[in-house]
Amino acid sequence: MLSDKTGSWTPVALSADLPAGTVMPARTPAGRIALWRSQSGRAAASADRCPHRGMRLSHGFVRGEALSCIYHGWSYARTGNCLRIPAHPGLAPPETIRVETHEVEECGGVIWVAVGVPTAQPPGLEGVAPLRSLTAHAAVAAIETAAGAKAGAGGLVWQAQDAQQIRLLLAPQGDEQTLIHVLLDDNSSLSQRIAASRAVERLRRTAEDLQTKGIAP
Amino acid sequence: MKLYDYVLSPSCYKVRLMAALAGVKLEIRPVDFHPGAEHRGTELLALNPAGSIPILEEGDLILTESAAMLAYLAAKAAPEWLGSGAPEEAARIQQWLSFAHRLTASLGGARLHEMLLRPGDIGALQAQGIAALRELEAGLVEQGLRGMRFLASDQPTVADIACFPYVALAPDGGIPLDPYPAIRLWSRAIRGLDNFIEMPGIHRLHELRPEPHVEPGEV
Amino acid sequence: MMQDAMVDEWYPVGLFSQLDVNGRKTALMGEPIEVALDAEDRAKVTCGDGRTLPVCVRYGHVWSSLGKPQKDLFAIPEADQPGRRLVDVGVIRVRCSPLRAVENFLDIAHFPFVHTDILGAEPHTEVEDYKVEIRQQEDEVWATQVKFYQPKAAKSASGGITTEYMYRVPAPTCSVLYKTCPPRPCEWDVITLFVQPLAEDLCDVWPWMALFDDVTPMTDLIHFQQTIFLQDRSILENQIPRLLPLDPGMEIPTRADLTSVAYRRWLKRHNYTYGAQLVAQ
Ligand SMILES: N[C@H](CCC(=O)N[C@@H](CS)C(=O)NCC(=O)O)C(=O)O
Ligand code: FES
Ligand SMILES: [Fe+2]
Numbered sequence: 001m002l003s004d005k006t007g008s009w010t011p012v013a014l015s016a017d018l019p020a021g022t023v024m025p026a027r028t029p030a031g032r033i034a035l036w037r038s039q040s041g042r043a044a045a046s047a048d049r050c051p052h053r054g055m056r057l058s059h060g061f062v063r064g065e066a067l068s069c070i071y072h073g074w075s076y077a078r079t080g081n082c083l084r085i086p087a088h089p090g091l092a093p094p095e096t097i098r099v100e101t102h103e104v105e106e107c108g109g110v111i112w113v114a115v116g117v118p119t120a121q122p123p124g125l126e127g128v129a130p131l132r133s134l135t136a137h138a139a140v141a142a143i144e145t146a147a148g149a150k151a152g153a154g155g156l157v158w159q160a161q162d163a164q165q166i167r168l169l170l171a172p173q174g175d176e177q178t179l180i181h182v183l184l185d186d187n188s189s190l191s192q193r194i195a196a197s198r199a200v201e202r203l204r205r206t207a208e209d210l211q212t213k214g215i216a217p
Numbered sequence: 218m219k220l221y222d223y224v225l226s227p228s229c230y231k232v233r234l235m236a237a238l239a240g241v242k243l244e245i246r247p248v249d250f251h252p253g254a255e256h257r258g259t260e261l262l263a264l265n266p267a268g269s270i271p272i273l274e275e276g277d278l279i280l281t282e283s284a285a286m287l288a289y290l291a292a293k294a295a296p297e298w299l300g301s302g303a304p305e306e307a308a309r310i311q312q313w314l315s316f317a318h319r320l321t322a323s324l325g326g327a328r329l330h331e332m333l334l335r336p337g338d339i340g341a342l343q344a345q346g347i348a349a350l351r352e353l354e355a356g357l358v359e360q361g362l363r364g365m366r367f368l369a370s371d372q373p374t375v376a377d378i379a380c381f382p383y384v385a386l387a388p389d390g391g392i393p394l395d396p397y398p399a400i401r402l403w404s405r406a407i408r409g410l411d412n413f414i415e416m417p418g419i420h421r422l423h424e425l426r427p428e429p430h431v432e433p434g435e436v
Numbered sequence: 437m438m439q440d441a442m443v444d445e446w447y448p449v450g451l452f453s454q455l456d457v458n459g460r461k462t463a464l465m466g467e468p469i470e471v472a473l474d475a476e477d478r479a480k481v482t483c484g485d486g487r488t489l490p491v492c493v494r495y496g497h498v499w500s501s502l503g504k505p506q507k508d509l510f511a512i513p514e515a516d517q518p519g520r521r522l523v524d525v526g527v528i529r530v531r532c533s534p535l536r537a538v539e540n541f542l543d544i545a546h547f548p549f550v551h552t553d554i555l556g557a558e559p560h561t562e563v564e565d566y567k568v569e570i571r572q573q574e575d576e577v578w579a580t581q582v583k584f585y586q587p588k589a590a591k592s593a594s595g596g597i598t599t600e601y602m603y604r605v606p607a608p609t610c611s612v613l614y615k616t617c618p619p620r621p622c623e624w625d626v627i628t629l630f631v632q633p634l635a636e637d638l639c640d641v642w643p644w645m646a647l648f649d650d651v652t653p654m655t656d657l658i659h660f661q662q663t664i665f666l667q668d669r670s671i672l673e674n675q676i677p678r679l680l681p682l683d684p685g686m687e688i689p690t691r692a693d694l695t696s697v698a699y700r701r702w703l704k705r706h707n708y709t710y711g712a713q714l715v716a717q
Contacts, residue, residue: 017402049676052687056675070423071546071550072549072692084428086558087562091690132399134351201355225659248655331529389669418666420670429558429561
């Protein structure tokens with residue numbers, strides 16, 4: 001989503017779900033990534049496959065400013081070059097050992113990853129704050145039908161019953177799954193936020209029913 | 218206190234983990250669950266006619282439900298794990314302790330099927346497992362909104378220990394944990410507790426120790 | 437599709453001690469098979485198409501083949517040495533290529549990160565040079581003089597020691613390792629990984645051991661090995677791609693991986709490609 005001619009930004013996770021010194025799996029239209037945040041707080045994204053023996057890097061660990069693979073401990077800088085091969089402590093890893101990386105931007109509490117080289121910045125999300133992310137086993141179209149609204153450049157605006165207006169950012173995950181980031185007026189009270197979280201669970205159920213019954217367009 | 222134990226059993230691991238966190242030393246009696254099916258033999262059936270493990274034995278007290286074992290260990294050595302006694306917190310603890318049985322049936326059933334070739338309807342087990350994980354995720358999201366990192370309060374309780382093992386090992390049963398950010402944060406918080414111990418399938422958090430600086434040839 | 441040279445090999449299909457007349461339904465390289473005891477208490481393996489398949493019983497397991505094995509099952513002379521305890525560890529299913537399962541077994545560099553505080557621990561991560569060869573006469577891959585520092589090398593070990601290993605690949609989905617034996621310094625413990633290929637990306641793994649250890653109860657020996665293998669399982673199910681890449685450009689080895697390099701080369705040379713990926717994707 002949010003593409004221009006040269007590339008696109010995908011909202012992959014909420015900033016709050018990626019504390020300093022951790023790594024998590026995520027997806028972009030270009031494939032699986034390992035999304036991680038260094039000890040000093042910088043978010044980074046690499047392909048979710050270690051060049052050594054193919055282990056998923058999202059199962060790894062973050063020490064300082066490097067991401068390490070859980071299998072043999074090879075570690076990588078945010079720029080993708082290999083920093084350390086524990087089996088050969090004296091060896092400076094050659095430049096040729098590197099993992100593919102992606103550009104990352106954080107704004108409004110959402111982490112965006114670039115596919116290609118987008119010319120514009122990801123959209124600002126004024127007045128709303130992220131609540132949670134959840135995955136639906138339903139395509140974007142089924143979610144739009146369930147919400148009775150279409151997704152635009154700033155996401156989908158959904159007027160839930162018994163809850164205030166909710167903004168949804170939809171990121172297709174492949175195999176008819178969609179990652180939904182839920183955003184809410186940043187002045188919402190605790191009970192409004194809990195109500196919104198429950199409302200989105202209902203929306204997901206409706207969308208998944210539509211998907212399995214094949215009613216969605 | 219004697220625990221009839223199997224290293225690969227998430228239910229037995231609940232008890233080992235609680236004991237480690239509470240600082241209780243257990244006498245471990247290994248049970249040849251797989252491939253030997255010793256839990257269905259005469260000696261163990263005499264202790265637990267249900268034919269399941271863990272079994273915890275102390276004097277003439279015999280416990281065959283892991284939730285009771287967690288409560289016993291906590292009451293004896295670390296009562297803070299039983300919660301503060303506030304009504305809502307006490308209710309949440311009971312809610313998740315009961316809920317844990319659904320994790321055993323669904324995620325545990327899928328894991329036995331995928332790993333140890335136990336017969337079962339794998340599609341149904343995985344679907345029930347996903348439903349249970351979603352319920353836990355939603356509960357943890359709401360706790361997070363209330364400013365609490367654990368299932369019943371901002372401190373870990375027996376409820377967290379009752380739910381953690383099957384959840385952390387869900388991928389063993391072919392159920393990915395990728396889609397659950399709140400579960401990921403919660404699981405990390407548990408794994409980072411002082412005196413936390415692992416079981417096979419749950420790796421060490423290597424980041425908790427600094428990177429060693431080794432000169433070549435030094436090792 | 438061209439027949440893979442692997443069809444004529446022997447594969448483990450069950451523990452002999454657990455067979456009964458009711459039989460065990462399983463699979464071999466995509467074909468459904470049934471393993472049972474016949475009226476004379478002999479193992480019998482039947483293919484889904486009704487054929488009776490070749491059978492031998494060795495090292496606690498029943499072995500069979502979809503094709504025509506050209507030679508007897510490989511020998512493990514130590515298995516018949518008096519005084520060893522023979523340990524049937526039992527089956528563990530893994531969603532990975534059978535070849536990936538074997539390759540992981542040949543690797544020591546992962547010990548500190550995957551078998552932390554048992555088979556390895558930081559800062560002792562260095563893999564010193566060792567010897568690798570393809571023995572022409574036996575047609576087996578061998579790695580010798582492999583050394584690694586281990587905090588708890590075996591159930592019988594009481595503290596950290598530098599363990600010496602030898603690795604051997606006598607068949608495409610089987611590996612035998614020999615490792616320093618704490619109670620008997622002049623003998624080697626034997627630990628094997630017998631892998632039953634169910635499909636190219638799914639296997640049943642049957643670890644088996646022949647140890648000098650008169651002290652440790654059998655259940656503890658089984659649990660030690662199951663612990664180690666379960667730690668590996670969560671790695672094996674998360675390697676991408678599932679199949680073992682035989683194209684050298686696809687993954688990057690170092691000196692520590694020379695056994696794996698020789699194994700991949702040997703597989704390729706023999707056209708043992710069931711569970712392998714030949715072209716980079
Ligand atoms: N009573 C339950 C039983 C837990 C449970 O399901 N244990 C499994 C092992 S993880 C078991 O013994 N299953 C018996 C069987 O599958 O035959 C508890 O303590 O939570
Ligand atoms: S696979 Fe990542 S370090 Fe070996
Ligand atoms: Fe291993």
